[in-house]
Amino acid sequence: MVAQSVDKTLDCKGLSCPMPIVRTKKAIEEIQPGQVLEVLATDPGSVADVKSWANRTGHQLIGTTQEGDVFKHYIRKADPNEQKPEAKHPHVVSNEELLQKLEKEPVILDVREPMEYAFGHIPGAKSVPLGQLEETLRELQHLTNQEVYVVCRSGHRSDAACQILTRKGFSNVKNVVPGMSGWSGPLEKITK
């Protein structure tokens, strides 16, 4: 198993209910959608509480491990668009349309996690995980007026990425749907 990288660690060791939940809520507001929060807690009640909390708030509890008397909870922040699907980026292209344009070497941003990218991506696609998109914007400035194709697994994260890019002044951004889950074209892999 490849370890999922942690974007933020919250230390709730020694704190009792309701503090682990209260702090978790605060910490999750400080990270980006798709990023992973690690919560360290010694309160055994946190095991059930974090689970219920995640269930309620829509964030994904990836899992909990225990080391000695410390519980480690891993939570992936949900994209607000996962809960509000009505706001969609209006410009989409199908996998087939992109496939036909592939030999012209279009600009493709793959916004999945590095691990997903490593296991297979469209040749020439640049890896920009959704959670790091905003901080990578500077490197992408030269693309603001170019045609940019954004791809993920199902079209969901790429939709969010398209909306972010459009808000930041990118004028010709297209969401590739459904994305890698239905991709039949060539694949490039990164293997160790």
Add this chain to the structure above:
Amino acid sequence: MTKRVAIIASNGGLETAYKVLNIATAAAATDAEVAIFFTFDALSIIHKDAANLLTMGAGKEHYVEGFKKANVPSISELLDIAKESGVKLIACQMTMDVVGLTKEHFIDGIEVGGAATFLDFAYDADVTVTF
């Protein structure tokens, strides 16, 4: 869909204060809208002098040591968290009139209202709890 939690606190004492504020802050952390209506003895929970007014009832002294051991946050800490996370704290006007308290006796950030003020919020509540 945001859940709404309406809490009525009518008893005093440190124990009640913890029950009320634990539920309130946990609910707020879970993205719920929360309002607490403080009436009768529970007004001591939001009193500026809460530290001295809130005591453990006779025979429950063992809790005090337990609280310290379990590193439970203080009431004023929990009140700060509650306010910060948008919990509405409503003091009962009628009780205040009866016992001669004014808004100045209470911590900052509270509202004063009557039963209708609370009911206005509670009518649309998904959960109602009484302490």
